[in-house]
Amino acid sequence: MATILLVDDEKRIREGVSRALKAMGHDVATAADGAEALDTMAEREPDVVITDLFMPGMDGMQLLAAAKERHPRSVVIIFTGRGTIESAVSAIKDGAFDYITKPFNLDAVEVVVNRAVAHRKLLVENASLKDQIGRANSYENIIGGSETMRDVYRVIDRIKDTWTNVLVTGESGSGKELVARAVHFSGAFKHKPFVTVDCASLSENLLESELFGHVKGAFTSAHRDKTGYFETADGGTVFLDEIAEFSSHLQTRLLRVIQEGEFSRVGETASRRVKVRIIAATNRNLEQAVRSGAFREDLFYRLNVISINVPPLRKRIEDIPDLVEFFLSKFNKKFGKNISSVSSDALAVFAEYDWPGNVRELENLMERTFIFCDDDVMRVHHLQEPLKTIAGLAKTEAVPDLTDLNYKDAKEAVIRRFGREYFEELLEKCEGNISEAARRSGIDRGCFYRLIKKFNVDKPEYTQE
Known part of the structure; x- marks a missing residue:
């Protein structure tokens, strides 16, 4: 029509x-x-x-x-x-x-x-x-060169030209949709449709109608035929964000699409054929959902042909400087400012934080800090909560009276002082040579580098070799 x-x-x-x-x-x-x-x-x-x-x-x-x-x-x-x-x-x-x-x-x-x-x-x-192609939907949109992210890139490169279904897992805010877009737009599918479905934001009935379409009269408000997302994406990719929210009824319908390449619009009996690649994402443990009976085992294995786990930001803190630089450029344009960099002390605070909201939280905190920063360099005193609290803790040189703290806080205070003193003394003995210090400590160099940032080790210069 x-x-x-x-x-x-x-x-x-x-x-x-x-x-x-x-x-x-x-x-x-x-x-x-x-x-x-x-x-x-x-x-x-x-x-x-x-x-x-x-x-x-x-x-x-x-x-x-x-x-x-x-x-x-x-x-x-x-x-x-x-x-x-x-x-x-x-x-x-x-x-x-x-x-x-x-x-x-x-x-x-x-x-x-x-x-x-x-x-x-x-x-x-x-x-x-x-x-879609005009947007920077490629690997360039995923920021980070850490080993864990390079593992992600290697999988993307292997599967980008195939019809294989993909399950992307990771915590909220870690960048699962960016990975899905990279799979689609970096390979042979880049000129085909890419349709995103936010499964968590729709009720079961509305989600069914959006996915499969409906015919006129299928329900009270169905005044005309509607094409669903699967038909729209025919020949391309459907990205199902938060697939764990699917009801058992929708899981059964999705399984038919995957197995038979067929579906029916809501309210019709005739079958329609479609060929799509499905990339599903979740921040939940689908294997546990299978064991509890909340998610179909056969559907899980159909979706989990290839699995990509997007690491949380706390496990790739070496990517934080690159991410910060990216957001500096973005928010300079948005707010018409010219903040050239983030100080090393401020970056150390970024590395200290656990980032439960991952890259999305980093972006939000960077934007909030931008609003209150009027200098050309973003420094520690510009940081907003919760980074301001982290910065205050990092400045504390001595451990307070442990009996004034609960067990967990007292333990963390002792570990913080130990870590700082150990790595400072070790690096001093090794004359700032990170490779030698890592060898003596028995710690992998990448892990060693993360730890000296975590404990805010106060040394002016390091050498890599």
Whole structure:
């Protein structure tokens, strides 16, 4: 079904063609002249405009130009008499899709309109694809060169050109959707549809309708047929965010799509075929959900063909400087500021924090800090909570009276003092050589580097070798 605007100064033609188009299943609006047509177009964008070539006031050529300016993706068809075919051809050169000569039969109208509707669909799909590709949907959107992230990149590179279903796991805010987009847009699927579904934000009935579509009359508010996300993504990728929220009924329907490549819209009995790659994501333990009976075991194994675990930020703190630099650039543009860097002391506080909200929390805290920073360098005193508290703890040199603390806090205070003193003395003996210090401590160099940041070791210079 398409939205069609029919423009003709002859009432008989408007009414006759309008009835025929509605019988074909289209939503039709009519206008007696160009001015009325422009008023209608101001309220909504028509998929197809059918206009007479010669009308009082604004003629069809002028309306064509105005329609293309206002709605470039609207497809325009011209009505013309036999003696004015040359003018109709001229209209096609100026952007009209086709013309229909008067007198005409309704079968001819249906053929041209169906072609126009198909052309409009292609225009919309191409515009959507160009918009998606125009965004930086690639590995560049995932910030971090740590070993754990390189493991993620290696898996993406292996699967990006395949139809294999993927399960992306990780804590909230860790970047699961960015990984899903990287899988899609870095490989052979990048020119195909990518459809994101937030499963946690929709009720079961609404989610079913959004995923599979529905037919007119399927339920009270189903006033027209609706195409679902699976049909929209045919040939491409569907990203199901928070798949653990699926009810048992929806799990069964999804399993049929994966196994058979078939589904039915809500309210219809006929089956439709579709070919999609499914990337599902969750921050919950699906294996535990399988054991408890909350998630189908057969569906789990169908989704978990390839698993990508996105590490939490606290397990890749060496990526924090790169992430901070990325957000510096982003928020400088957003707030019109020119903050050039973050001080090393402030970065040490960032490394000290556990980041329960992961990269999303880092982004939010960076934005909050930006608002209160008027200097060209972001320093410790600019930091907002909870980093301000962390900064205060880092400045505390001595352990307070342990009996004033509960067991957990007392233990952490002792460990903090021990860690700082141990690594400072070790690095001093090794003259700042991190590799030698790591060897003597029996700790992997990457882990050693994270620990000296965690304990805010106060040494001015280090050497890597």
